[in-house]
Amino acid sequence: MTAVLEVPKATPGEAGPSPRRLADVVFKVREFGIIAVLAMFVLITALIQPRFIQGQNIKFILTNATIFALLALGETMVIVARHIDLSVGSVLGLSAYLSADLFTRAHGIPIVVVFLVGLCIGAACGLVNGAIVAIGRVPSLVVTLATLYVIRGLDIILVGGGMVVASSLPNGFLAIASSSVGPVPYLAIVVAVVVGCGAYYLRSFRSGRELYAMGSNPDAAKLAAIPTGKRVLTAFVISGGIAGIAGVLWASNYGTIDSTAGTGYELQVVAACVVGGVAIFGGSGTVTGAAFGALLLATINQALYVLGISSFWDEAIAGLLLIAAISLDHGIAVSLTAALRKRSLQRGT
Amino acid sequence: MLSPSEQAPLPAEPVVESGSVQNREALSKGDRLRSLVRWESVLVIALAATVVFGVSVSSQFLTGSNIFNIGLANGEVAIMALPMTLIIIAGEIDLSIASTLALSSSLVGYLWMHGWPMPGIIVFVLAIGVVLGAVNGILVTRLGLPSLAVTIGTMTLYAGMAEIVLGSTIVSDFPASYTKIGVTAFPHTELSYSAVIFLVLAIVFGAVMHATPFGRSLFAIGWNKEAAQYAGIRVKRVKTTLYMVSGLIGALAGVLYTFRLSTAEFDNGSGLVLSVVAIVLLGGVSIFGGKGTLFGVILAVIVFCSLQNALLLTSFPEDATGIVTGGLLLVSVLLPNGGDLFRRARSRKNRHRTSSAS
Numbered sequence: 001m002t003a004v005l006e007v008p009k010a011t012p013g014e015a016g017p018s019p020r021r022l023a024d025v026v027f028k029v030r031e032f033g034i035i036a037v038l039a040m041f042v043l044i045t046a047l048i049q050p051r052f053i054q055g056q057n058i059k060f061i062l063t064n065a066t067i068f069a070l071l072a073l074g075e076t077m078v079i080v081a082r083h084i085d086l087s088v089g090s091v092l093g094l095s096a097y098l099s100a101d102l103f104t105r106a107h108g109i110p111i112v113v114v115f116l117v118g119l120c121i122g123a124a125c126g127l128v129n130g131a132i133v134a135i136g137r138v139p140s141l142v143v144t145l146a147t148l149y150v151i152r153g154l155d156i157i158l159v160g161g162g163m164v165v166a167s168s169l170p171n172g173f174l175a176i177a178s179s180s181v182g183p184v185p186y187l188a189i190v191v192a193v194v195v196g197c198g199a200y201y202l203r204s205f206r207s208g209r210e211l212y213a214m215g216s217n218p219d220a221a222k223l224a225a226i227p228t229g230k231r232v233l234t235a236f237v238i239s240g241g242i243a244g245i246a247g248v249l250w251a252s253n254y255g256t257i258d259s260t261a262g263t264g265y266e267l268q269v270v271a272a273c274v275v276g277g278v279a280i281f282g283g284s285g286t287v288t289g290a291a292f293g294a295l296l297l298a299t300i301n302q303a304l305y306v307l308g309i310s311s312f313w314d315e316a317i318a319g320l321l322l323i324a325a326i327s328l329d330h331g332i333a334v335s336l337t338a339a340l341r342k343r344s345l346q347r348g349t
Numbered sequence: 350m351l352s353p354s355e356q357a358p359l360p361a362e363p364v365v366e367s368g369s370v371q372n373r374e375a376l377s378k379g380d381r382l383r384s385l386v387r388w389e390s391v392l393v394i395a396l397a398a399t400v401v402f403g404v405s406v407s408s409q410f411l412t413g414s415n416i417f418n419i420g421l422a423n424g425e426v427a428i429m430a431l432p433m434t435l436i437i438i439a440g441e442i443d444l445s446i447a448s449t450l451a452l453s454s455s456l457v458g459y460l461w462m463h464g465w466p467m468p469g470i471i472v473f474v475l476a477i478g479v480v481l482g483a484v485n486g487i488l489v490t491r492l493g494l495p496s497l498a499v500t501i502g503t504m505t506l507y508a509g510m511a512e513i514v515l516g517s518t519i520v521s522d523f524p525a526s527y528t529k530i531g532v533t534a535f536p537h538t539e540l541s542y543s544a545v546i547f548l549v550l551a552i553v554f555g556a557v558m559h560a561t562p563f564g565r566s567l568f569a570i571g572w573n574k575e576a577a578q579y580a581g582i583r584v585k586r587v588k589t590t591l592y593m594v595s596g597l598i599g600a601l602a603g604v605l606y607t608f609r610l611s612t613a614e615f616d617n618g619s620g621l622v623l624s625v626v627a628i629v630l631l632g633g634v635s636i637f638g639g640k641g642t643l644f645g646v647i648l649a650v651i652v653f654c655s656l657q658n659a660l661l662l663t664s665f666p667e668d669a670t671g672i673v674t675g676g677l678l679l680v681s682v683l684l685p686n687g688g689d690l691f692r693r694a695r696s697r698k699n700r701h702r703t704s705s706a707s
Contacts, residue, residue, distance in 0.1 A: 084497075138682045139636045141497075145623060146682075149675030156669040259668070264620070267444075267501055280498040312516050312615070316509025322502035326494050 122244015482596020
């Protein structure tokens with residue numbers, strides 16, 4: 001069903017523009033929908049408990065959301081190409097520990113170098129995933145499920161029961177996650193810019209559009225001479241690299257890093273993407289949508305806390321939201337297909 | 350997105366055709382080769398290697414009490430692998446099964462706290478399991494949503510419901526006549542109760558899967574859903590049934606898990622689902638559906654559990670045994686594809702030759 005969304009873009013000529021505009025409108029409506037739900041949540045919570053929109057609280061939500069928004073950016077690139085990366089949580093954990101451990105091993109190491117190390121660790125993991133998927137032509141669900149275990153196991157062996165504590169990390173590093181302009185953490189601004197760049201890339205660059213084409217119809221993409229292997233590899237390396245960076249940020253944010261960092265994040269990230277309108281079988285969805293999905297989940301989490309509703313309700317609500325989002329997307333796809341078909345019948349093509 | 354000039358590769362289609370013909374020839378040769386080296390044979394060798402490894406690292410490995418421990422530690426995972434096998438063969442997936450375990454465990458604790466009789470609790474919880482499965486089934490078949498996304502959603506939802514039911518309460522005062530399944534072996538055997546239940550269920554599932562029209566229909570659905578539909582198979586009904594069975598088994602696993610640990614907690618069994626999927630895939634079941642045997646999955650269960658146990662006997666860090674699980678999983682998908690890779694490289698070379706000759 002999602003395949004249909006992309007078809008108009010592939011047919012040049014006079015029939016092209018208007019269905020394309022229709023699909024564009026639908027995507028805008030979809031993103032607007034998440035923002036509306038988000039606004040509704042914030043408004044209702046703020047009405048009941050004004051404390052919710054205090055600076056400290058907003059800062060907390062944004063800090064929590066940034067790491068997931070960042071991970072969702074990489075995950076979206078993989079998912080639109082009809083793949084999935086389940087190893088992001090493990091990559092985050094490995095990078096968080098190894099990069100933070102650098103501070104205890106090499107005193108006075110520049111923070112930039114630590115970020116570069118995190119990026120390289122992540123990108124290396126992504127390269128392994130991507131190479132196995134692209135060259136071995138093995139389903140990415142299975143490959144990244146396996147590397148999820150392998151990378152986590154590696155992490156556990158490397159950590160070996162120890163942990164890095166905040167006191168061994170330089171203050172400058174810990175300040176990265178905590179410093180802010182007013183209630184908005186610097187980190188959130190940086191991540192927003194990065195997500196913006198990612199969105200622009202996926203929307204307007206040839207290689208970005210090719211990811212969507214591959215997700216809509218892999219066979220057609222291959223016949224259209226899209227270097228699918230190369231694109232898949234790139235998507236996984238980017239996703240891994242982003243998870244690596246996210247690991248360093250995680251270390252900066254939490255300060256205490258043991259071998260369980262990022263456990264279970266993979267499914268939360270996928271959930272954020274799906275809530276944000278990324279179709280699980282590829283071909284449609286945007287990075288901004290996924291980022292808003294992450295923000296929405298973080299907001300709900302904190303809203304429940306502020307409202308004094310037991311945090312035990314968190315997961316159930318997130319689950320319901322997820323199912324609602326999938327159903328909504330399906331409904332949109334079905335009606336869009338019908339609309340496009342009707343239109344092409346009217347034109348007599 | 351594509352201008353006409355960018356569609357240039359299209360005239361090259363005949364060349365692609367001839368390539369695929371060669372592929373088909375090579376495939377039949379490969380099939381012959383593959384039938385010679387079945388995946389199950391590889392698993393048997395892996396099992397033998399594991400046993401040799403286990404015996405060499407510890408004299409404890411083949412003792413009765415250790416075999417009891419292996420069964421005890423993995424019984425629920427093994428049981429959940431059975432319905433998962435059927436679902437994956439039918440081309441879907443159920444990631445919510447471990448959350449069903451958690452919810453049923455929470456319910457057992459909650460209802461026991463509120464004075465329900467234990468047999469009543471068990472029946473009620475199993476019925477709830479069927480309902481949870483039916484919800485998955487309806488979302489997947491009637492609304493036509495992708496099962497991967499749906500069951501990630503219900504995985505979160507059911508785990509959340511488990512939290513709501515039990516909160517941070519931990520219930521552990523279950524009657525000893527039930528919790529003995531975590532301590533003693535099944536009468537006259539060295540096996541834990543959960544292992545015996547697994548074996549019995551495995552025979553039932555194996556018979557259903559390989560010797561009944563229902564079982565055959567799963568392969569047909571997994572191979573080609575539309576064709577199965579046209580052949581008169583009630584695809585939606587079959588899939589809904591599978592999800593209901595999965596829910597039932599998940600709830601059963603939850604009951605066993607609760608009694609084995611003598612503890613009901615909301616996060617019981619969290620993180621088990623990926624192990625279940627890993628075992629099924631390790632057993633040679635194709636993630637795309639339509640292919641696999643229950644015998645392979647049973648072997649995979651035994652390899653997985655005994656390898657994990659053998660590693661623990663070597664004082665390998667317990668949580669890091671995932672390296673081996675993941676490694677096995679990678680090998681299990683890469684090995685059968687190794688032949689494909691080789692064949693593809695050769696057919697590409699052939700194609701190159703024909704196209705340069707023309």
